Amino acid sequence: MGAENRAKYSTTHMAPRNNPSLLRPHPSSLSGALNGCLGCLDGPCIEKLLLHCAAALEANDITVAQQVMWVLNNVASANGDPNQRLTVWFLRALIARASHLCPTALPFALDGSSQSSRRPMTVTELAGYIDLTPWHRFGFSVANRAILQAVQGHRKVHIVDFSVTHCMQWPTLIDELAKRPQGPPVSLRITVPSAHPPVPPSLNIATEEVGLRLMNFAKLRNIPLEFKVLKTNSPGNSLSFRQQLVTTPLDPSSLGLQDDEALIVNCHNWLRYLSGDSQGNDDNTRDSSSKDGFLEFIHGLNPTVVTMTDEDADLDTPSLSSRIMGCFNYLWILFDALETSFPKECPERTGYEANVGQKIENIIRFEGSQRIERSESGARFAQRMRRAGFGGVLFxxxxxxxxxxxLSEHASGWGMKREEDMLVLTWKGHSSVFTSAWVPKVIS
Known part of the structure; x- marks a missing residue:
């Protein structure tokens, strides 16, 4: 998705994603960064400035980076249009990255109204947050349908849930299971890991409390539910998410698998927080902290079905400039969608944007193991799944x-398309979230 189309809010055209003039800016002067932009600081020009700043930072040229950030600071507005609001968070991330080079070289202050309180949500607030857009609900709906089909005829169901949405997917599935023509399952188990990526949304109650509420909900539907949290061996929160997975790798024996159960593995916005297997530093491990190692583990469980939902964007590249271009083009989708549905100073909108801003900061500010946001497109995920011995399931x-x-409950810009074995959520025709379902194949 090109920035030219964002400026026009086009629903039908797409510009080339790999514009050589954008990918190779020259960090020589502020005038070079502003060439062709004066009087027209729209999406394409903001993107050009961001890339020029990235090139300056990659060349350790703090003087040019500071000049460009000064211009961006005058464009950014926490209450402006989607491009201006998005620029606020890119500028924050660039300033944070530049501060490592020269902490005293950035004399201007950002608009503080955009800062997130990072306050954990109540369950009710989390439900409202998820309902703001179909970003999560889309994956819930598609994955739950695949699960319902996979467990037909099974009286016992075990869901191993790798998700960042605190089990918000499961009340709807429990309702559907309770209404099955053949009757509800006589046993439903949900197992979740205690290790959790340090990303929003966060919840103000423990995972065990979430489980108790789910069990009470299931009881009202005449479904006996067992909820289990897989504990790590790390003391407190002293280890990072990935370190916890390395220290206490997933163990099939801890899942208590039973031969008469339908085993479901659900991954909702999970794999992007695992390390890639070809990054060249600490990512060459093949345990459950790496994408391919995790998929090998899942294949070994011989699940009935695996559901995968994640953001349909390639934001995992060593090049800062490439990450900025991909990130700016992709995350504009959420900022534009929120513009369509909510007032500029709506607190819920501001909070949603702040959570996206945390993602932007991690993608731009950090390198190596500190950069945990490693999104890959649905097509790349599909390649990983096939290499790991899975075959796709058609919806x-x-x-x-x-x-x-x-989608009819949300703004008219949201849509859906099919791509190979995936269903993809779109905004004005641009891919945003994919969901796919997989079954293990016998590896000879």
Whole structure:
């Protein structure tokens, strides 16, 4: 998605994603960064400035970087249009990165109104947050439909849930299981890991409390639910998310698998927080902290079905300039979608944007193991799944109809398309979130 189209809010055209003039800016002067932009600081020009600043930082040229950031500071506005609001968070990330080079070289202050309180949400607030857009609900709907189809005829169901949404997916599935023509399952188990990526949304209650509430909800639907949290061996929170996975790798024996259960593995915005397997530093481990190692572990469980939902964007590259271009083009989707549906000073909108801003900071500010945001496109994930010995499951028309009903509850810009074995959530025709379902194949 090109920035030219964002400036026009186009619903039908797409510009080339790899513009050589944007990918190779020259960090020589402020005039070079502003060439062609004066009087027209729209999306394309903001992107050009961001890339020029990235090139300056990569060349350790703090003088040019400071000049460009000064211009961006005069463009950014926490209450402006989507491009201006997005610029606020890119500028914050660039300043944070530049501060490592020269902590005293950035004399200007940012608009403080955009800072997130990082306050954990109540369950009610989290439900409202998820309902703001179909960003999460889309994956819930598609994955739940695949799960319902996979467990037909099974009286016992075990869900191993790798998700950042605190089990918000499961009340709807429990409702659907309770209404099955063959009757609800006689046993439902949900297992979640205690290790959790340090990303929003955060919840103000413990995972065990979430489990108790789910069990009470399931009891009202006449479904006996067992909820288990897989504990790590790390003391407190002294280890990072990835360190916890390395220290206490996933162990099939800890899951208590049973032969008469339908085993479901659900991954919702999870794999992007695992390390890649070809990054050239600490990412060459093949345990459950790496993407390929995790998929090998999952394949070894021989699950009935695996559901995968994640953001459809390639934001995992060593090049800062490439990450900035991909990030600016992709995350504009959320800022534009929120502009369509909410007032400029809406607190819920501001909080949602602040959570996206945390993602931007991690993608731009950090390198190596500190950069935990490593999104890959649905196509790249599909390649990983096939290499790991999985085959794709096609979604039927009933699943697509359910998604269309869900999208009718949101702004008209949201849509859906099929790409190979995936269903993809779109905003004004641009891919945002993918969901796919997989079954293990026998590896000869």
């Amino acid at each position: 039927d028309e009933e699943t697509a109809r359910g998604v269309r009903v869900l």
